[in-house]
Amino acid sequence: MRMLLHSGSPQMFPLSRRRFLQGLAGSVGLYALSRSALAQAPRALPVFEEIPPSVSGIHWTHNAARSPQKYLPEATGPGCAFLDYDQDGWLDIYLVNSGKCDFFTPAQPLRNALYRNNRDGTFTDVTEKARVSAGGFGMGVAAGDYDNDGFPDLYVTQYGRSILYHNNGDGTFSDVTEKAGVGVQGWASHAVWFDYDNDGRLDLFIAQFAAFDKTHGCGISADGKRHYCIPRIFPSTPSWLFRNNGDGTFTDVSKESGIAASLGKAWGAVATDVNNDGRMDLFVANDSNIDEEIFSLYRNNHDGTFDDQAMRLGVGMATRWMSGWGMKFIDYDNDGNLDLFLVNGFPDDLVEDFSSRVKYHEPLLLFQNMGGKYKNVSEQSGPVFSKSFSARGMAVGDFNNDGGIDVLVAVNDGAPILLRNNVGKENHWLGVQLVGTKSNRDAVGARLIYQAGDLTRSRMKVGGGSFLSSHYPRMLLGLGKHPKLDWLDVHWPQPSGAVERIIDLPVDRYITITEGTGKWK
Numbered sequence: 091m092r093m094l095l096h097s098g099s100p101q102m103f104p105l106s107r108r109r110f111l112q113g114l115a116g117s118v119g120l121y122a123l124s125r126s127a128l129a130q131a132p133r134a135l136p137v138f139e140e141i142p143p144s145v146s147g148i149h150w151t152h153n154a155a156r157s158p159q160k161y162l163p164e165a166t167g168p169g170c171a172f173l174d175y176d177q178d179g180w181l182d183i184y185l186v187n188s189g190k191c192d193f194f195t196p197a198q199p200l201r202n203a204l205y206r207n208n209r210d211g212t213f214t215d216v217t218e219k220a221r222v223s224a225g226g227f228g229m230g231v232a233a234g235d236y237d238n239d240g241f242p243d244l245y246v247t248q249y250g251r252s253i254l255y256h257n258n259g260d261g262t263f264s265d266v267t268e269k270a271g272v273g274v275q276g277w278a279s280h281a282v283w284f285d286y287d288n289d290g291r292l293d294l295f296i297a298q299f300a301a302f303d304k305t306h307g308c309g310i311s312a313d314g315k316r317h318y319c320i321p322r323i324f325p326s327t328p329s330w331l332f333r334n335n336g337d338g339t340f341t342d343v344s345k346e347s348g349i350a351a352s353l354g355k356a357w358g359a360v361a362t363d364v365n366n367d368g369r370m371d372l373f374v375a376n377d378s379n380i381d382e383e384i385f386s387l388y389r390n391n392h393d394g395t396f397d398d399q400a401m402r403l404g405v406g407m408a409t410r411w412m413s414g415w416g417m418k419f420i421d422y423d424n425d426g427n428l429d430l431f432l433v434n435g436f437p438d439d440l441v442e443d444f445s446s447r448v449k450y451h452e453p454l455l456l457f458q459n460m461g462g463k464y465k466n467v468s469e470q471s472g473p474v475f476s477k478s479f480s481a482r483g484m485a486v487g488d489f490n491n492d493g494g495i496d497v498l499v500a501v502n503d504g505a506p507i508l509l510r511n512n513v514g515k516e517n518h519w520l521g522v523q524l525v526g527t528k529s530n531r532d533a534v535g536a537r538l539i540y541q542a543g544d545l546t547r548s549r550m551k552v553g554g555g556s557f558l559s560s561h562y563p564r565m566l567l568g569l570g571k572h573p574k575l576d577w578l579d580v581h582w583p584q585p586s587g588a589v590e591r592i593i594d595l596p597v598d599r600y601i602t603i604t605e606g607t608g609k610w611k
């Protein structure tokens with residue numbers, strides 16, 4: 091996605107996905123492989139199987155509010171989330187819609203949707219009871235338990251007023267935006283929960299794209315048409331960082347943390363510990379540099395401030411860590427190696443008028459990690475990969491608890507796509523829910539290192555998801571054909587920093603590990 095953002099002039103500047111993948115290849119080695127390489131034998135069930143609304147019960151669709159004026163926010167959403175809002179051990183789904191704002195009044199009211207997992211492959215719309223319909227012009231969602239009460243809360247980003255929903259633990263949520271002091275106004279894109287000051291409480295980063303103004307469009311292009319310009323004409327804006335005070339309120343620390351000093355058109359963000367120093371760093375996909383695809387990496391200076399390190403660390407590093415516009419490294423076949431799932435879609439719906447190469451709807455892509463090299467296995471992985479979509483957000487999570495990580499794709503102006511993974515269970519796995527006690531309860535920033543025979547792997551629980559979206563709260567560890575896990579080290583995040591080694595572990599099931607107990611349940 092990020093390269094699309096450089097089409098800043100009123101004229102669109104088309105960039106092919108091929109070029110994007112070539113860029114990506116620079117860091118993860120996609121170059122060497124072609125689509126046709128190493129075709130697999132046909133299997134009974136597709137690797138990723140599209141679950142239609144008639145089966146899933148998910149009938150909600152996204153309305154992009156498309157207008158002849160081509161207001162840019164129409165082209166950019168939505169995001170989605172896997173979360174377990176009722177803590178029954180089964181992942182539920184949250185979907186973000188557009189809605190009323192200064193350039194759009196829907197004929198019928200639009201709403202976001204919360205679907206409860208019925209534990210049998212179907213979902214029930216519980217939005218009304220849960221009171222999480224939002225109603226503004228929604229963009230994305232981030233789930234995180236900011237008050238450490240065991241129930242995930244929701245931050246919904248919007249063009250206009252963004253919303254913090256506190257999960258009451260009884261199937262309902264309350265809008266606590268004002269009380270909590272996190273009511274930003276502007277064009278919020280991607281939000282990330284992470285504990286930047288290591289006090290055991292999740293803080294909130296909110297990316298802002300641009301100072302969009304409906305009175306300043308791109309006008310008519312040379313072809314006599316209006317396009318969705320992703321333009322330099324909108325001023326760059328600061329993003330926000332809110333420190334969690336621990337009493338249900340937050341303090342805006344955008345200025346003193348240095349976040350506000352770095353202007354940019356921020357799209358996606360992920361919090362991870364880049365240099366393994368026990369501090370969470372923040373990665374932001376950005377459009378502030380016009381001619382190069384540059385990400386901002388805010389390095390945590392340990393004193394409550396952040397420096398923008400993108401130039402020093404380089405774009406390759408950025409690509410490696412970034413989970414931007416619907417892209418995520420997942421171990422879908424549980425062999426212990428991280429594969430790559432990508433969703434895409436060009437924002438300009440008229441792109442095919444001026445480019446024969448670039449399509450508005452684009453296919454989903456799956457790359458299998460063949461032990462260091464990545465192979466495009468999309469063609470062999472199910473009929474859904476031969477379709478095309480205007481995909482935006484993507485969330486991953488195991489909604490049917492079979493150990494195979496499933497995928498939810500949020501589509502602009504369409505129905506979401508739910509993909510069930512049919513192959514994860516063919517290898518051994520362990521699913522781990524971490525519960526922090528000294529560290530933040532979601533254990534964002536925790537690192538798991540595990541060994542099964544000759545397989546040793548490390549997985550970090552990062553903050554944030556892919557574009558506008560929020561991933562599974564549990565960790566899935568792939569063991570390949572190893573039937574036994576020798577040990578698992580849990581490196582809890584600060585302020586604990588404790589390391590606990592767990593042995594005598596089961597496989598092919600989910601367990602919970604609570605910080606300080608030294609054992610699993």
Ligand SMILES: [Ca+2]
Pocket residue numbers: 173174175176177178179180181182206207
């Ligand atoms: Ca649930």
Ligand SMILES: [Ca+2]
Pocket residue numbers: 234235236237238239240241242243257
């Ligand atoms: Ca909570």
Ligand SMILES: [Ca+2]
Pocket residue numbers: 284285286287288289290291292293333334
């Ligand atoms: Ca904190």
Ligand SMILES: [Ca+2]
Pocket residue numbers: 487488489490491492493494495496510511
């Ligand atoms: Ca699954």
